[in-house]
Amino acid sequence: MGVPLRYNLRNILVRARTSAFSAGGIALVVAATMLLAALVGGLQRMLVAAGEPRNLIVMRKGATNDGSSQLPREAAQILRAMPGVASTPEGTPLASAQLVNQPFIRVPGGGRENVLVRGVEPIAFRVHDRVQLVEGRIFRPNLGEIVVGRGAARRYGLRVGSIADFGRRQWTVVGVFDSGGTAFDSEIWADVGDVQGDTRRQGYSAVRLRVAAGIDPSDMIRRIDRDGRFTLEAKPETVYYQQQAETANALYVLVLTLAVVMATGATFGALNTMYAAVSSRTAEIGTLRALGFGRGAILLSFLTESLLLAGGGLLAGLVLALGAMVAVNTLLRGVAFSMMTFSVATVLLEPTPIGVLLGVGFAAAIGVAGGLGPAWRAANLRVIEALHRA
Amino acid sequence: MTWTGFVVRNLLRHPLRTALTTLSVALSIFLVCAVLTLPAALNALFERTASSTRISVHHEAGLSYWLPLSYVQRVKAIPGVAAVNQFTWFGGIYDEPRNMFPNFAVDPETVAEVWPDYRIDPGALERFRRIRNGALVGEETFRRFGWRLGQEVTLRGTIFPVNLTLQIVGVIPASGNPVMLWFHRTYLEEAMEPYGGLRLVGMLWLRADRPEAVDGILRQVDAMFRNAEAQVTAETEQAFFASFLSSFRELVRLVLAVGVLVVGAVVLIAANTAAMGVRERIPEIAILKSLGFRRRPILVALLAESTLIGLVGGILGAGGAYGILTALALAGKTGAGGFLGPLSGFRMSPQVALQGVAISVIVGFVAGAIPARNGARLNVVEALRRLF
Numbered sequence: 159m160g161v162p163l164r165y166n167l168r169n170i171l172v173r174a175r176t177s178a179f180s181a182g183g184i185a186l187v188v189a190a191t192m193l194l195a196a197l198v199g200g201l202q203r204m205l206v207a208a209g210e211p212r213n214l215i216v217m218r219k220g221a222t223n224d225g226s227s228q229l230p231r232e233a234a235q236i237l238r239a240m241p242g243v244a245s246t247p248e249g250t251p252l253a254s255a256q257l258v259n260q261p262f263i264r265v266p267g268g269g270r271e272n273v274l275v276r277g278v279e280p281i282a283f284r285v286h287d288r289v290q291l292v293e294g295r296i297f298r299p300n301l302g303e304i305v306v307g308r309g310a311a312r313r314y315g316l317r318v319g320s321i322a323d324f325g326r327r328q329w330t331v332v333g334v335f336d337s338g339g340t341a342f343d344s345e346i347w348a349d350v351g352d353v354q355g356d357t358r359r360q361g362y363s364a365v366r367l368r369v370a371a372g373i374d375p376s377d378m379i380r381r382i383d384r385d386g387r388f389t390l391e392a393k394p395e396t397v398y399y400q401q402q403a404e405t406a407n408a409l410y411v412l413v414l415t416l417a418v419v420m421a422t423g424a425t426f427g428a429l430n431t432m433y434a435a436v437s438s439r440t441a442e443i444g445t446l447r448a449l450g451f452g453r454g455a456i457l458l459s460f461l462t463e464s465l466l467l468a469g470g471g472l473l474a475g476l477v478l479a480l481g482a483m484v485a486v487n488t489l490l491r492g493v494a495f496s497m498m499t500f501s502v503a504t505v506l507l508e509p510t511p512i513g514v515l516l517g518v519g520f521a522a523a524i525g526v527a528g529g530l531g532p533a534w535r536a537a538n539l540r541v542i543e544a545l546h547r548a
Numbered sequence: 549m550t551w552t553g554f555v556v557r558n559l560l561r562h563p564l565r566t567a568l569t570t571l572s573v574a575l576s577i578f579l580v581c582a583v584l585t586l587p588a589a590l591n592a593l594f595e596r597t598a599s600s601t602r603i604s605v606h607h608e609a610g611l612s613y614w615l616p617l618s619y620v621q622r623v624k625a626i627p628g629v630a631a632v633n634q635f636t637w638f639g640g641i642y643d644e645p646r647n648m649f650p651n652f653a654v655d656p657e658t659v660a661e662v663w664p665d666y667r668i669d670p671g672a673l674e675r676f677r678r679i680r681n682g683a684l685v686g687e688e689t690f691r692r693f694g695w696r697l698g699q700e701v702t703l704r705g706t707i708f709p710v711n712l713t714l715q716i717v718g719v720i721p722a723s724g725n726p727v728m729l730w731f732h733r734t735y736l737e738e739a740m741e742p743y744g745g746l747r748l749v750g751m752l753w754l755r756a757d758r759p760e761a762v763d764g765i766l767r768q769v770d771a772m773f774r775n776a777e778a779q780v781t782a783e784t785e786q787a788f789f790a791s792f793l794s795s796f797r798e799l800v801r802l803v804l805a806v807g808v809l810v811v812g813a814v815v816l817i818a819a820n821t822a823a824m825g826v827r828e829r830i831p832e833i834a835i836l837k838s839l840g841f842r843r844r845p846i847l848v849a850l851l852a853e854s855t856l857i858g859l860v861g862g863i864l865g866a867g868g869a870y871g872i873l874t875a876l877a878l879a880g881k882t883g884a885g886g887f888l889g890p891l892s893g894f895r896m897s898p899q900v901a902l903q904g905v906a907i908s909v910i911v912g913f914v915a916g917a918i919p920a921r922n923g924a925r926l927n928v929v930e931a932l933r934r935l936f
Contacts (some may be wrong), residue, residue, distance in 0.1 A: 179820040186813035190806045197802060220641045221706040222648055228707050261610035269794045272610060325609045357613065416579060420810060423575035426568040427817030433565065434824045486802070495799040502795045 161451055161459035166466055169435070180431040181471040184524055187424045188475025188517040189482065191417040195513030196483055197493060198409045200505040205403040208340035209396035210287060212244075214375060216365045216382055219391040223402065224364040225258045225274070225501070233388040237365045242378050244370040246284060252368035254282040257353045257361070260501045261324040266315045273310065273324060274345045274501035277353025283335075285366050289342055294318040294333030299349040305333035309343035309504040312491050322346070325356040341399075344494075344503040366395065414516075421520040428528025432464050436536045443536050444544025457537040464529025465522070472521035479517070483507040551845070555852045558825070566857065569821040573861025573908055574868065576814035581869035581904040583807035585896045587800045590793055599665050600759045601630075604788040605769055606751035608781040611637075614748035615778050620655075626768045628761030629754050631661030636733060636750040640703025640712065642693060649689050651703060651729040652750070653736040656682070662755045666725060672718020681735050683714040688726035690719050703729075710739040753785075811911060818915035822854045826923040833923050834931030843924045850920035851913065858912020859905070866904035870896055 170177045216237055221227030234255035237243075244252045257277035262270045276282075280296055283289055297303035306316050311334050316322055322329045329348065337343050354360065369375045375394060382392040436443070443456060451459075486493065492504040559566050605623060607613035614636075624632045636653040656677045659668065668684065676682045685695065695701065695716050702713045714731050733749075740746040754769075756762045762784060769782035826833075836846060873896040 176820055176823065179816045179823075183813045183816040183820075186809045186816070190809040190813075193802070193806060193809075218706050220704045222641070226639045226706050228709075259610075260612050262608075270791050271795050326613070356609075416582075416806075419575050419579055420813065423572040424813060424817065426572035426575075427813075427820060430565050430568050430817070430821055430824070434828075438828075482805075490798070493798045493802050495796055 160455050161446060163462065166459060166463040169439070169463060170466060170470075173435070176431055176434070177467060177470075180428055181467050181474060183424045183427045184468055184471025184521055185474035185478060187417070187420045187524070188472055188521055189478040190420060191413070191520060192475070192479035192509065192513040192517050193482055193507070194413040194416065195410075195516055196479070196507040196509055197505065198413055199510030199513060200492075200508040201409070202403050202407075203339060203508050204341050204343075204503065204505055205399045206396075207338060208288070208342060209394070209399040210285075210368075211394065211396050212369050212375065213285060213395040214367050214369060214378060214382075214392045215395050215398045216367065216390050216392045217363070219389040221364075221391075224256065225260060227363050228359075228361055229255075229364065229390070230361045230388065233390060234362050234365050236385070236387070237367060237382070237390075240367075240378075240381070242370055242373040242381075244368040246281075250281060252281065252285050254278055254285040254366045255350065255362045256282065256364055256366065257350050257357070257359065258363040259325070259353055259357050263314060263322070263324045265313070272501040273314070274503075275304075275324070275353060276342075276345050276347050277350035278347055279350055282347070282366070285368055286337070286342065288340060289335050289337045291333050292336045294331070297332055297347070297349050297352075299351050302327055302329045302348075302352055303332045304329045304346050304348045305335050306331055306347075307343040307345045308334060308336045309492070310346055313344070313494065313502075313504060327356060339506060341503055344501075410512075417516055417520060421524055425524045425527045428464060428467065428524050429531060431467070432460065432529050432532035433535070435463070436460065436532045439536075440539060440544045443539050444541050444546075447539070447541045448545060453537040457533045460533035460536045461526070461529045464533070465525035468521045468525030468528070471524075472518060475517060475521070476514070479513075480509065483509060551849065555849055555856065558829075558849070559853055559856065562825075565821060565824070569818055570857050570861045570864070572817050573814055573858060573911065574864035576810050576911075577862050577865030577904045577908045578869045579810050580807050580907055581866050581896065581900055582873065583803055583810070584900045584903055585869075585873060586803055588897055588900045590796060590800065599755075599785055601756040601762060602662065602785040603754045603756065603762065603765060603769075603782055604751060604785055605754065605780050605782045606788075608779045611751065613778070614750055615752065615780065617747050617749050619773070619778075619780070620749065620752060622772060623752060623754055623769060626754075626765055626772070628756050628758075628765050630757040631658040631755050633658045633662040633753045634733065634749045634751065635753065636736065636746075636748075637707070638703065638705065638712070638731075638736065639707045640705055642701060642703055647693070649692075649727050649729065651731070653733040654730045655733055656730075659684070659730070662753050663724065664755075666723075667721055668724065669718055675717040676730075679715055679717055680732060681712070681714050682717040683729055683731040684718045684720050685716055685729045686720045686724075686726045687722040689729060690716070708736070708740065709743055710736075712736065712739060811907065815911050815915050818854060818857065818911060819919065821857070822850070822916040823919040825853065826850060826919040829923070830926065830931050833926050834928050837926065837928045838932065847920050847924035850923050851916045854916025854920070855909060855912040858908045858910070858915070861912070862905040862908025865908065866901040869904065870898070870901045 215224065216229070217224055217227035218229060238251050238253040238255070246252065259275045259277065260272040261275060263273040264270055283291070283296065291305065292308070294305070297305055304322060306314075306322070311317060314322065316331050318331055318333060320331050322331060335342075335347070350362070369378055379392045379394075382390050446456060487506050492506040494502050494504040605615075605619070607615055620632055620634055623629060633655050638651045638653055640651050641647065642649070659676065660673050672684065676684050693701075697716055697718070699716050700713055701716065702711055704711045712731065712735065714729075720726075720728065720730075737746050754765065756765050766782045766784075769780060773780045833846060
């Protein structure tokens with residue numbers, strides 16, 4: 159027969175402060191782990207979701223991102239005319255030649271940073287399905303008109319009608335777009351001719367093209383790679399963004415290390431609490447044994463108590479982490495930092511299954527590891543001696 | 549029994565508990581040190597590069613806007629300018645695309661004048677000037693790729709349509725610049741000849757002959773190009789890096805927030821231990837008081853216990869972090885690749901370790917404060933009654 163759960167609950171409540179402290183320690187561990195995992199999760203989502211499975215990105219061979227690639231104008235023309243490129247019902251090829259530029263922009267509240275300005279043709283909005291105009295209209299060429307991503311609009315205080323100051327001129331915001339939380343949200347899009355003029359550059363950074371239905375993308379990639387005229391390299395957008403996100407995967411290792419070390423520390427704290435609980439209840443344990451509860455029942459009971467504490471910590475930690483995420487995302491509008499491309503992107507913290515799983519896993523591990531030793535000691539107390547203490 | 553003996557004996561009364569608490573503190577301080585290393589590395593980078601006489605001149609629109617080459621000669625004429633050099637971002641890839649590191653075309657003649665604080669070996673500088681395709685490499689990059697002096701390496705251009713084969717002629721000490729690679733500007737110009745040549749430059753670096761001349765030079769550079777085809781921003785190296793690194797500020801803040809959570813967790817754990825200790829010792833404290841001990845020595849003894857745990861835990865944790873991070877840095881494993889950009893190859897400084905120990909002592913003190921106060925304020929009659 160088992161010791162009733164109520165016995166454990168009451169015991170936790172009797173020493174409320176101690177219980178709250180050790181559960182609090184566990185809660186902070188869970189919260190810190192989840193916060194870091196949410197940062198990595200947001201970063202991955204931002205990058206990975208930006209890729210369209212049937213889109214290819216074509217860059218200079220060896221370039222790691224479109225910010226550090228240059229293509230001549232002729233290469234873009236050849237790619238546009240390549241057989242196998244999908245086209246709109248009107249017959250325009252779904253191939254978007256783009257020029258990426260990273261000028262300084264003033265940040266409200268002081269300082270300057272690099273913003274990613276993507277010079278595109280109107281077809282870009284058809285090639286990147288996720289990018290949807292939510293306000294205003296698309297830019298017209300040669301007028302210095304721009305559309306800004308939602309994240310960039312928030313960060314730089316821009317809206318339809320406002321003037322943005324970057325590059326060699328001033329620009330008028332005519333629209334705002336949303337790309338579903340992907341990296342495009344932190345960008346500013348302008349007419350490619352305007353960007354070429356502003357940067358005094360002739361060519362492009364990259365070409366994004368949609369592979370027509372029924373055509374094998376890998377076949378297309380091979381054809382582009384083999385073209386001897388330009389040293390080009392094509393890859394699926396999904397692969398491209400996966401590679402961009404690889405650094406984020408390395409971060410998971412850091413998060414995990416941090417979480418393991420923290421959890422170990424919290425386990426030591428839990429051990430202390432539970433050992434103290436056992437020693438202050440020696441007499442009670444003796445009584446329980448004398449009443450006929452077996453060793454197994456005592457062991458289970460103390461283990462349960464430790465798990466209950468960890469469970470309480472887990473719940474508090476989840477609430478704390480979610481609260482912090484909402485606060486960061488709404489009050490601070492995400493975490494901005496520059497990545498491989500040197501321009502600033504804003505990452506929204508995103509609660510990930512992995513983060514929750516890590517939190518639950520660590521709380522459970524702390525509960526078991528912190529309870530097992532003390533429970534073992536409790537179960538093996540000598541009844542007579544224990545009763546002497548009463 | 550001496551007072552110190554009393555504190556130590558009390559700590560050893562529950563050796564397991566003391567050990568667990570100390571280890572718990574040590575692990576947390578380990579993390580706190582690791583977390584503090586990021587902002588500290590930013591500051592260190594800052595101070596290291598913050599020469600008080602070096603000035604950066606770049607296009608006011610951004611670093612992707614280049615300047616006419618003629619600007620080099622024009623700024624040279626400004627009084628107070630001791631030397632001028634230049635950076636042209638080549639963006640070359642070595643071997644694998646993911647091996648990204650900054651590589652610039654520079655003027656080999658004035659490297660020593662503009663960056664005397666980098667303490668580049670004079671022999672290496674001499675070879676750099678002499679060998680047409682010579683290159684100087686930051687220590688970390690040199691080690692990361694396992695290069696040797698005299699080795700030829702090929703950088704594939706991604707922005708320029710050329711590949712360059714460079715000979716490594718010397719190393720830039722890590723205290724100067726650990727990651728950059730510098731090669732001859734003229735070598736790049738020659739390679740670009742078939743493609744229309746190269747008459748632009750990424751940015752300029754000037755060095756003032758004395759710190760007092762800096763403000764005047766900044767004003768003169770601004771005035772010189774105010775109505776020119778490319779307008780420039782002239783700023784001290786310090787200001788330049790500050791704005792470059794400001795984009796890391798929010799990330800650093802989040803990481804520090806996590807650090808605060810870690811410290812909070814360990815305060816709770818240590819406070820719990822201290823409270824347990826005091827609770828178990830109520831009868832003893834009552835007896836001490838009835839023997840005539842005043843509040844203060846009792847309070848101090850209890851506080852000393854948890855502060856001592858903090859101190860020992862802090863030394864263990866901070867020392868461990870210092871050892872491990874230094875070993876990792878020596879093995880070239882920190883920085884998570886390109887992710888941290890200018891921070892790759894950072895190291896933990898002894899100051900961070902000291903900060904960790906300080907935080908740990910404070911943690912121990914704070915954690916012990918309330919339980920110790922409660923213990924010292926114990927009502928003797930109450931406590932003795934409970935005893936008998």
